[in-house]
Structures are given as structure tokens and as C-alpha cells.
Amino acid sequence: MRTAALLLVSVLLGACGETSPPQAPLKLVRTLIVGAGDTAINGVDRSYSGEVRARIETTLGFRVAGKIVERRVDAGAAVKAGQVLARLDPADAGLQATQAEAHLALAAADLARYRDLKARNYISASALDARETTFKAAQAQAALAKNQAAYTQLVADRNGVIQQVLAEPGQVVSAGQTVFRMAQDGEREIAIALPESEVAGFKSGQAAEVSFWAASGAAAKPVAGRLREISPVADPVTRTFAARVSLKDADPQLPLGITATVRFPGGTAGAVGAPGLIVPLTAIFQQGERPAVWIVGAGNTVKLQPVGISAYTDSGAVVAGGLAGGEQIVAAGVNLLAAGEKVRVAPEATRR
Structure with missing residues (x-):
């Protein structure tokens, strides 16, 4: 009898020594309420x-090559149509014009002489035609040389403002090289x-x-x-x-x-043209190759909801599918949760 009593006391003492493991505290999460009103992209300015x-902004340059000898305007200058902006050394162009005029005079004299010979039937019509062609070619060459001499002056063709100067006196430029940038009025x-x-x-x-x-x-x-x-x-x-x-x-x-x-x-200038919802980037959980969010459901248990993301912006992720609006989702710490886990929700969930 005494032995049985001792055994009973030892069992009771052993039971009193055993303690149950403490229950882990619920994770505290910050959430937000997704709404189709103020989170719609089409409502953002x-x-x-x-x-x-x-x-209209144009670049101005000489139509012939040469050495710039004068620049008459600076950056910021207001110019009028027909105003001379810069000049090239005209010496070479003048010599070419003189040469072309001399060839034209010679061709004109030859043409007059051949016309006189043809009137006397001393030459054939084909010989006169050849001189006519030579004269016309010389005439065109003289007109071209005259134009080339005029191209040594860079003239504004519109009213405007000089935005930038890209060449200076003494610089040799090629035909078409930009000398000025001009903003037209x-x-x-x-x-x-x-x-x-x-x-x-x-x-x-x-x-x-x-x-x-x-x-x-x-x-x-x-x-x-x-x-x-x-x-x-x-x-x-x-x-x-x-x-x-x-x-x-x-x-x-x-x-x-x-x-x-x-x-x-x-x-309408959002990341996409169609209506959508914006959620913080911290709320996105990558499930394999598909993004998802944690939805807080009944009893504060979380479940994973796959979503479609149409774009990532500075404001957050643009959700194109998977959320209808009104859901309470976890806004941060998404990588620490598991499906079906019960959580504690921080007071006053933020509405996006």
C-alpha cells in the first residue's frame, strides 16, 4: 500500500514538471483595400x-564649299528673311564666273559666225546645230557660275531666331555643312x-x-x-x-x-490605356513565373491570388486581372507568409 502511494506521488510530480510549448505569435501584417475608384489608372493625372x-527648327549652311570670312549674327539674334548671316571668300567663285562668261562670249561669237556662213550655204545645218548646242551649254554654265558666286552669302529665308552657331570665321566648310540652327517665327x-x-x-x-x-x-x-x-x-x-x-x-x-x-x-496617359488597379510593388509575390498577391480572408487567414501585371511604374504594379476591387491584400512582407496562415492585421488598413 505504501509502495503504491509513493508511485502515485512520483507520477503527479512528473506531470507537474511537464509544460506545453508556447504558441507562436501571429504575424503582424500591413494591408490595404484595393478599390476600383481611386486606384484606377484612368483617374491619375x-x-x-x-x-x-x-x-519648325532648321539648319542653315552654305550651298558651296569655302572659307568663312565673315559672320554677322550671334546666337540669340532675331533675323529677318533676306538678311545676310555669313559670307565665304568670294575669290574662287568670282574667277569661275569670269571664266564661264568668257566661254559664253566665245560661244556667242562662234554662233553668230556660223549663222552667217549658213545663210550663205557654206556650211551644213548640222554644223550650225552643233554651235547652237555649244552656245546653250555655255549659257547654262555661265548662269550656274553666277549662282555659285551668289551662294557665297548665307541668307536667312525666314524670320526667326538663331539658336546655335556652329562655325566661325576662318573655318573651311563643305557644301551643306551646318553653320547655324534657327528657330522660325x-x-x-x-x-x-x-x-x-x-x-x-x-x-x-x-x-x-x-x-x-x-x-x-x-x-x-x-x-x-x-x-x-x-x-x-x-x-x-x-x-x-x-x-x-x-x-x-x-x-x-x-x-x-x-x-x-x-x-x-x-x-489616359497612364502606363496602359485600359482601366486597371495599381498596387505597391511590395505587395507582389512571385509564384514561379506568375505574380500573385496575398488576400486576407475570413478569420484573417491568407490565400494566394494570381494576378496579371500589365506594367510596372514608379507608382506600383498595374494589375490587369485577378482583382475585382475591394479585396484586402497584404502590402508588405509577402515572402514570409504561407497559404492558410492566420495573421494579425495592423489597425486602419490603408486604402489605395
Whole structure:
């Protein structure tokens, strides 16, 4: 009897010594509510910085080769049509013109003599035709030499502003080599650069609003514009696409080079043209080769939901499928979760 009592006491003491392992605390996660309202791409306005440029910008150069002996304008100068901008050394062109005139005079004298001989039937008609042809060739050569001599003066063919000077007196230039860059007077545009992650959402003719940094008071009112063109090739250095926004009812004398902000209202300039949802990049979980998000369901348990991503932008990932809006998803720490796991949700889930 005494032995049985001792055994019972030892069992009770052993049971009291055993403790159950502590339960692991639930993981605390930050979530957000995905909504089709304020997360729709088509509700986002996009703004870009640009500068005022002329609608037509041309390069000016001599039509003949030679040595520049005079440059009459500097960068920033306003020029008028017909104004002489620079001159080449005219010596060689003058000699060529004199030579051509001498050949023309000789051909004219020969033609007159052959016409007289033909009138007396001393020569054939074919001999006279040959002199007629020689005279016409000499006449054309003289006119060409005269034009070449005139080409030693570089003349502005439009009113405009000299943007850049690329040659100096004493420099020998070839025919067609750029000497000046000129912005013609008239219509003004805004030059902007579109990121490669967003360019697919733009199209020609899209409405825009343009405001100028230097404007104040009534002049600060935005000017209506329209996207005129987008370069099909990205800049090799910046990886952006050059675009031009034309202005409506803008002052044609708007100063060139001033800074402007171009805003595309309505957000049709998003990364994609179709409506979608934007979620943070930290909410994307890569499941094999397909992206997914963790949805917090009943009882705060998480489940993995595959989604389609149409583009990645600075604002987040553009979800094209898999989410209907209104879901509560995990916004961070997605790599630490497992399917069916119960979590603790941080207070006040953020609405995207």
C-alpha cells in the first residue's frame, strides 16, 4: 500500500514538471483595400516638365564649299528673311564666273559666225546645230557660275531666331555643312520626354494643359494643348521618348527655351490605356513565373491570388486581372507568409 502511494506521488510530480510549448505569435501584417475608384489608372493625372520650342527648327549652311570670312549674327539674334548671316571668300567663285562668261562670249561669237556662213550655204545645218548646242551649254554654265558666286552669302529665308552657331570665321566648310540652327517665327510647341514605362498609354491628338513657370497673374492660366507627335525611337542615353505638344491660341512670340509643365488630365496617359488597379510593388509575390498577391480572408487567414501585371511604374504594379476591387491584400512582407496562415492585421488598413 505504501509502495503504491509513493508511485502515485512520483507520477503527479512528473506531470507537474511537464509544460506545453508556447504558441507562436501571429504575424503582424500591413494591408490595404484595393478599390476600383481611386486606384484606377484612368483617374491619375500625369505631369511632365518641358521647354518651349519652335514648331519648325532648321539648319542653315552654305550651298558651296569655302572659307568663312565673315559672320554677322550671334546666337540669340532675331533675323529677318533676306538678311545676310555669313559670307565665304568670294575669290574662287568670282574667277569661275569670269571664266564661264568668257566661254559664253566665245560661244556667242562662234554662233553668230556660223549663222552667217549658213545663210550663205557654206556650211551644213548640222554644223550650225552643233554651235547652237555649244552656245546653250555655255549659257547654262555661265548662269550656274553666277549662282555659285551668289551662294557665297548665307541668307536667312525666314524670320526667326538663331539658336546655335556652329562655325566661325576662318573655318573651311563643305557644301551643306551646318553653320547655324534657327528657330522660325510662328507656332510654338512644348518639347517633353516620356518615360519608356508610360509611353504606351499616349496617343497623338491627346488633350493637354500647359502652364509656364515664368508666368504670373493672369498669364499663369494654363493653355490648352494637344499631343502632336511621339518619337518611335527612345533616346539611347536617357531611354525616354521625345514628344511634342502643340499649343492652341498661344502667343507666337512666346520666348523660346522657357520651362513649362504639361499635364494630361484624366490619366489616359497612364502606363496602359485600359482601366486597371495599381498596387505597391511590395505587395507582389512571385509564384514561379506568375505574380500573385496575398488576400486576407475570413478569420484573417491568407490565400494566394494570381494576378496579371500589365506594367510596372514608379507608382506600383498595374494589375490587369485577378482583382475585382475591394479585396484586402497584404502590402508588405509577402515572402514570409504561407497559404492558410492566420495573421494579425495592423489597425486602419490603408486604402489605395
